[in-house]
Amino acid sequence: MTLPHKTSATLADGREIHFYDDVAGREHKAVDTRVLPPVESGSELRWDPTTEEWVVMAAHRKARTADTTAQCPLCPSSDAAATEIPAGDYDVAVFENRYPALRGAGSDPHPGSTSLTVPAGGRCEVMVFGSEHETSLARMPEQRVRTVIEAWADRTEVLNALPDVEQVVCFENRGNEIGATLAHPHGQIYAYPFMPSRFERMQRAARHAHARGAGCVFCSVLETELSAGHRIVARSPHWTAFVPHAARWPYEVHLYANRHVPDLAALTAEERADLADSYRSLLRRFETVTEAPLPYMALWIQAPARGERDHSHLHAQVFSDRATPLKPKRLAAGELGAGTFISEVEPEQAAAALRAAETWTAAGPLAA
Amino acid sequence: MTLPHKTSATLADGREIHFYDDVAGREHKAVDTRVLPPVESGSELRWDPTTEEWVVMAAHRKARTADTTAQCPLCPSSDAAATEIPAGDYDVAVFENRYPALRGAGSDPHPGSTSLTVPAGGRCEVMVFGSEHETSLARMPEQRVRTVIEAWADRTEVLNALPDVEQVVCFENRGNEIGATLAHPHGQIYAYPFMPSRFERMQRAARHAHARGAGCVFCSVLETELSAGHRIVARSPHWTAFVPHAARWPYEVHLYANRHVPDLAALTAEERADLADSYRSLLRRFETVTEAPLPYMALWIQAPARGERDHSHLHAQVFSDRATPLKPKRLAAGELGAGTFISEVEPEQAAAALRAAETWTAAGPLAA
Numbered sequence: 001m002t003l004p005h006k007t008s009a010t011l012a013d014g015r016e017i018h019f020y021d022d023v024a025g026r027e028h029k030a031v032d033t034r035v036l037p038p039v040e041s042g043s044e045l046r047w048d049p050t051t052e053e054w055v056v057m058a059a060h061r062k063a064r065t066a067d068t069t070a071q072c073p074l075c076p077s078s079d080a081a082a083t084e085i086p087a088g089d090y091d092v093a094v095f096e097n098r099y100p101a102l103r104g105a106g107s108d109p110h111p112g113s114t115s116l117t118v119p120a121g122g123r124c125e126v127m128v129f130g131s132e133h134e135t136s137l138a139r140m141p142e143q144r145v146r147t148v149i150e151a152w153a154d155r156t157e158v159l160n161a162l163p164d165v166e167q168v169v170c171f172e173n174r175g176n177e178i179g180a181t182l183a184h185p186h187g188q189i190y191a192y193p194f195m196p197s198r199f200e201r202m203q204r205a206a207r208h209a210h211a212r213g214a215g216c217v218f219c220s221v222l223e224t225e226l227s228a229g230h231r232i233v234a235r236s237p238h239w240t241a242f243v244p245h246a247a248r249w250p251y252e253v254h255l256y257a258n259r260h261v262p263d264l265a266a267l268t269a270e271e272r273a274d275l276a277d278s279y280r281s282l283l284r285r286f287e288t289v290t291e292a293p294l295p296y297m298a299l300w301i302q303a304p305a306r307g308e309r310d311h312s313h314l315h316a317q318v319f320s321d322r323a324t325p326l327k328p329k330r331l332a333a334g335e336l337g338a339g340t341f342i343s344e345v346e347p348e349q350a351a352a353a354l355r356a357a358e359t360w361t362a363a364g365p366l367a368a
Numbered sequence: 369m370t371l372p373h374k375t376s377a378t379l380a381d382g383r384e385i386h387f388y389d390d391v392a393g394r395e396h397k398a399v400d401t402r403v404l405p406p407v408e409s410g411s412e413l414r415w416d417p418t419t420e421e422w423v424v425m426a427a428h429r430k431a432r433t434a435d436t437t438a439q440c441p442l443c444p445s446s447d448a449a450a451t452e453i454p455a456g457d458y459d460v461a462v463f464e465n466r467y468p469a470l471r472g473a474g475s476d477p478h479p480g481s482t483s484l485t486v487p488a489g490g491r492c493e494v495m496v497f498g499s500e501h502e503t504s505l506a507r508m509p510e511q512r513v514r515t516v517i518e519a520w521a522d523r524t525e526v527l528n529a530l531p532d533v534e535q536v537v538c539f540e541n542r543g544n545e546i547g548a549t550l551a552h553p554h555g556q557i558y559a560y561p562f563m564p565s566r567f568e569r570m571q572r573a574a575r576h577a578h579a580r581g582a583g584c585v586f587c588s589v590l591e592t593e594l595s596a597g598h599r600i601v602a603r604s605p606h607w608t609a610f611v612p613h614a615a616r617w618p619y620e621v622h623l624y625a626n627r628h629v630p631d632l633a634a635l636t637a638e639e640r641a642d643l644a645d646s647y648r649s650l651l652r653r654f655e656t657v658t659e660a661p662l663p664y665m666a667l668w669i670q671a672p673a674r675g676e677r678d679h680s681h682l683h684a685q686v687f688s689d690r691a692t693p694l695k696p697k698r699l700a701a702g703e704l705g706a707g708t709f710i711s712e713v714e715p716e717q718a719a720a721a722l723r724a725a726e727t728w729t730a731a732g733p734l735a736a
Contacts, residue, residue, distance in 0.1 A: 048614035055614040056711070171702070173701050190702065196707050205418050217418055248423055334537075
């Protein structure tokens with residue numbers, strides 16, 4: 001397996017930045033010329049003893065960059081303006097968030113008192129998918145998606161090794177409508193110092209399945225979906241995309257590794273190459289299944305940094321909160337208070353629509 | 369304790385309707401003159417084995433009434449138009465939802481196969497807080513809030529007794545922005561045939577606290593908040609309103625019964641009277657804390673229909689997804705995919721703002 005073509009540097013305030021290139025041999029010698037104040041987090045974790053979950057308090061994040069047409073902080077630096085990325089051109093760049101919700105070591109949170117508060121350790125990184133502002137990951141060449149996968153795998157390994165990190169989550173919020181504060185194609189990586197509650201649920205379910213002798217719950221789901229067939233969106237030698245039987249969202253697809261594998265770092269070169277094609281095709285379906293690209297949320301379910309890593313089964317979850325671009329599913333007391341989802345879209349119909357969707361972008365086929 | 373002043377009748381399609389009056393002796397002899405097709409639910413529960421939770425599939429609900437200026441289905445019937453309420457005037461009316469997500473018996477869901485699907489039993493009711501269209505529960509006379517409490521308590525007892533009901537949840541989505549499809553002041557009651565996942569979390573936390581000899585986790589929280597003081601919003605002889613230490617939402621208040629009591633039905637007359645004042649004051653704070661009324665979600669945490677009822681501690685959770693009326697907190701992959709909330713509002717500041725908010729409505733004091 002080839003290593004990613006990676007160069008590391010430091011921003012003016014000491015934050016790390018890493019460049020992952022599509023091809024070997026590129027140089028990144030630009031220097032961050034800005035004068036920046038030190039990054040301060042000041043976030044804290046507060047324990048809710050009535051639900052046994054942590055909430056991150058990050059009041060300082062109110063100051064973060066809003067989307068402005070003036071200067072995108074993810075575009076390449078120019079003579080006129082220095083951005084977060086001190087390079088004229090780049091493929092994939094990953095840097096520490098300037099307004100991190102999680103930062104540093106020192107929080108090894110263990111539930112205790114009723115009003116427990118600890119500093120919010122961990123790490124928040126931004127992954128820029130390319131230097132071009134007006135595009136999307138779905139529209140990029142396949143090689144770029146491959147580089148993104150290499151970067152995800154590398155960051156997952158590096159962040160898993162940090163002290164006190166419990167779970168690394170690579171994700172993308174695509175579309176201003178659903179909370180992406182910047183339009184430039186990018187994702188994020190959170191290294192949580194605690195187990196996020198939906199990951200905890202999945203790990204519990206996996207543990208229960210093992211305990212009753214049923215093996216890997218995700219392998220069982222995959223087998224069931226392959227037999228049923230009518231919720232499958234796409235298959236490839238190493239990947240299967242399907243709308244889950246109990247989908248919570250109008251459009252929701254899970255992309256499972258066909259092999260029981262804990263995380264992106266454990267994938268073979270062949271599996272990675274296949275993933276670049278499979279993942280890009282999936283994102284393209286979200287761009288073409290309706291009259292305009294659907295905003296979406298995507299995240300990778302990977303093994304925890306330590307603990308029951310063998311119970312995990314690598315997969316991506318990609319979902320949109322809406323069946324049409326302008327009409328979001330509104331979440332109210334049932335979903336947000338009680339935690340119960342009611343879906344008005346049949347998963348089988350969503351699967352049929354996604355199967356039929358073009359896997360080329362609306363702008364037409366791109367060079368792969 | 370006086371019983372609620374209650375009259376029951378039947379709508380044209382056989383659904384139950386119940387009138388709860390502010391004073392004794394009113395008559396409700398109107399008859400539903402409409403010709404209605406039978407109510408069909410067709411909902412199903414689908415089990416997600418990877419998170420161990422049920423998702424309700426209710427495709428038929430897409431057809432339900434949208435907010436129209438033409439005819440509000442919750443306004444009184446008139447000679448010109450028959451609505452859901454066949455009465456010229458009423459205080460509180462509760463009827464079965466015409467487009468129920470949950471309906472009937474027969475679903476006693478126990479997790480089994482990977483793609484388990486069962487009919488969605490249970491019940492969905494609509495509670496109309498009054499015949500006036502252009503107002504809010506916060507602006508109603510205290511006696512009306514008292515009647516609403518009596519109706520909640522009565523419906524909780526009745527629905528808890530239905531076979532296969534696991535958890536009754538009384539809730540209100542106030543404001544079109546957050547998913548209320550009708551503007552007329554109303555709430556809803558869902559009798560779930562399974563345990564909603566956030567209730568399950570709270571019950572688990574309560575069970576853990578008991579197991580380690582710490583007693584009721586909610587009593588501990590109340591004690592902690594009373595000692596700390598700076599998150600208290602209001603106190604009365606029987607109720608305490610506070611912003612929780614680990615609040616997930618920009619404005620979030622929990623209103624706890626000072627006494628360890630499992631549900632609304634178990635409250636004394638004195639506690640109910642005090643609640644009418646305390647609850648209305650709390651809702652008024654959500655109407656006055658910003659320049660315009662905040663949309664909010666409210667729900668009651670009550671004991672399950674059966675099981676560990678002694679572990680429950682009655683409280684309401686009232687929260688808004690926004691710190692200002694026009695700027696909602698956008699939920700994205702972190703919250704919806706990983707289940708982790710990041711708040712940018714300090715609970716102590718929210719508590720101070722809510723404490724200082726007028727408990728009279730913006731329209732001025734109302735007769736109590």
